[in-house]
Amino acid sequence: MPRTRGVAAGALSVGAAYGAWLWFGWGGPTVIRVLDDVGLAVFALIAGCCAAWATCSLRGPDRTAWAFMAAGLFGWAAGEAVWSYYNLVVGGVASPSLADAGFLLFLVGAGLCLIVMLAATPPGTQLRVVIDGVIVAAAIFGAVWVIWLGAVYAARGSDVLSVTMALVYPVTDIALVTIAGLMLSRSSAVRRGQMALLTAGLSGIAFSDVAFAYLTATGTYDDQHHLAAGWATGFLLIAAAAVRARQTGSEGADAPSAPVSGWLPYVPVLLSAVLCTPVLIAGMGPVFVAVAVIVIAVTIRQFVILGENRKLRADIAGRADAGPPPILVELRQAIEHGELRVVYQPQYDLFTEEIIGAEALVRWPHPRRGLLSPDQFLPLVNETGLMTSLTTAVLDLALRDAAVWHSKGFEIPVAVNVFAPVVSDPALSANIAEALRRHGLAPQALAVEITEDRLLADLPGTRSALERLRTSGIQVALDDFGSGYSALWYLRDFPVDQVKLDREFIAPILTHGPSATIVRAVIEMTHALGHTPVAEGVESAEIADRLRQYGCRVAQGFYFSRPMPADEMLALLEEQRRQRADARASLT
Incomplete structure (x- = not known):
């Protein structure tokens, strides 16, 4: 872009x-x-x-x-x-005239x-x-x-x-x-x-x-x-x-x-x-x-x-006795009635410029507040029992769309964020396996993304859960790498396939020397550990070119594509297939 x-x-x-x-x-x-x-x-x-x-x-x-x-x-x-x-x-023109x-x-x-x-x-x-x-x-x-x-x-x-x-x-x-x-x-x-x-x-x-x-x-x-x-x-x-x-x-229609x-x-x-x-x-x-x-x-x-300040003080004073916020009640109803939506941001191979995957991003079409992104409602539910239901709903929506793509011949994996505290849930692997079976997909059709700041609560349980996922053939990605703490320790001890570099590191690599040095070092280290580095938040051709020079193969961001509904994602894949066919025909 x-x-x-x-x-x-x-x-x-x-x-x-x-x-x-x-x-x-x-x-x-x-x-x-x-x-x-x-x-x-x-x-x-x-x-x-x-x-x-x-x-x-x-x-x-x-x-x-x-x-x-x-x-x-x-x-x-x-x-x-x-x-x-x-x-x-x-x-000549009179004033006023018909032009007005x-x-x-x-x-x-x-x-x-x-x-x-x-x-x-x-x-x-x-x-x-x-x-x-x-x-x-x-x-x-x-x-x-x-x-x-x-x-x-x-x-x-x-x-x-x-x-x-x-x-x-x-x-x-x-x-x-x-x-x-x-x-x-x-x-x-x-x-x-x-x-x-x-x-x-x-x-x-x-x-x-x-x-x-x-x-x-x-x-x-x-x-x-x-x-x-x-x-x-x-x-x-x-x-x-x-x-x-x-x-x-x-995207981002509402912001502080x-x-x-x-x-x-x-x-x-x-x-x-x-x-x-x-x-x-x-x-x-x-x-x-x-x-x-x-x-x-x-x-x-x-x-x-x-008036706003008084209302804020009143809300803080009464929060302890107020029960669950209304948005939690509305979100529970949205999950139960299938009102959540999922959009997809394509992941591109920087060297072939082909789509090789897609990240599923949940959206909530709120009847009054408009389209809400995860950062507008997840902080309120991050420590409630509603998180498991939300994760299950998003997983089911993403696999349903992936099944359609696979039926059309586009066997790309779909990446789904697994929200805390679901990561360390012993039933996670079984639930994912059942969802894959229900939609007729192989384990390779799914990648599970875990944000590093969500791993500290139950380290042994999280490690075991990730090992079970990888053993079954599901890919595991460490998301937003560099946004939290102890990231190098995670790379050493957690079984992952991909390391997604946080957009805060990627954005300034053309103008900020330390950021560029860190990104290049992390890419080289990730390759040395046998993982695949994935760059997030790529917003220009110049950044994409620099990442190619560093050896990063996979990237996503607004330069390539905005997040889009499943039908538009399918249309994009079909257009890519037509272009490849035309290119092969021109060579014969």
Whole structure:
């Protein structure tokens, strides 16, 4: 998967080159006018196609969100096409015009996209984002009014419709950028890339909208076509965000707030206060309204924080007598009614680039909280009797899908995480053997992954259980190697077939010397012990190439593929088989 910074740099470079062409007027006035008008329609159309492409592969709220964005982008492209017709053929464009319908559709589509994304987050997050959004948007509005929009209002104050159309774009843009930026500050690591690109894209469009409104209102526009670079760059960044969203899917939709989210709203407040103070002294105009809204919203925000703190203290005080958390009850019902889902992340041979296995990852489609990943509910059940039922349910789902693949001729093993305290359960081997028999699979069709921080509770029992699994023909993998303690001791004394290097070591090997040294040493040591090293969290071709140089053969990560449902995994295997057949046919 391409890095977000690289994609953003590419979009900015293309936008800068486009702006430079317009700025220097290469080709003459006629060419520049066509390049400005038609070029922007093409950029918006490209972004719309990318958003529509993402819509086809996403599910749930993300699918709906990007569908709205695609509709808005196609609307903007249509509006620009109308504008181009009037400007290039008719010879002039009235304001407002029919083109504004398309431009306004983009604002609506982008707004609905962000609303749907926000609605998929927990209610507490939604409230904080809305309140912070009011604070930031009001602060930015006050600052932008002082710098630009006040002049627009003064120039068109006698024409209500003209003022409305001149201000609706920049004011709505401010709201969109604000919400996107606040959602970015609360995004998980997986989703942060697409939200950063989306926020940057909306910011580029907002800059050009505000500048265009100011220059046309003050009569100083004079065909400054280079302003189109902001729109073009914005559309390219949104296109990149759509592609990134398609690659990452719905993973990590919910995450704890980043530390920056606590103080971020106060940065524009400070900036607005510095810029607006002279205006307030001179006369209480619209800026006074913005400042008043800021004060009220900040006050409400503090009350919300106090309420959350009181609720947290009450929850801690009453937890001992509260019984099992509601989520445990809901999870038990989900297991009993077969409501859990499993997605699969392919494991690739780095030298042949073929799929040689798949890791099963459990997901819980919660009716209110959306799609939950294991780290959002496993910590609550890690020490309860529910863990055995959960492990059994996931194992059964994974083997059922693996049986379908094997029936189609794809005899790749499926790796399943066996959760603590099930690892040392003497009945583990018998339960797995029964599940394999029920689905008509050989032991070689299954790999059991054990996380090293779960091995300390019952060392003798765990060692015996792993030996029984390996004796029966089932592979054993030591997962997240390096994330816990005594890892070398585990390699010496525990019977394992694979050692999966934790993504925290893999990610920085191109830029952090000690990490690279550790990864190379662990790979060499793993080979020397007769185990197979597996790299997790590979997110770029450069990291994959470096791992090949180190001798690591097996890898998985978003560079190769996002986790996907069983049917998509089967389609990927079939596509790989077709490509191999075509390659063999071309050689004969």
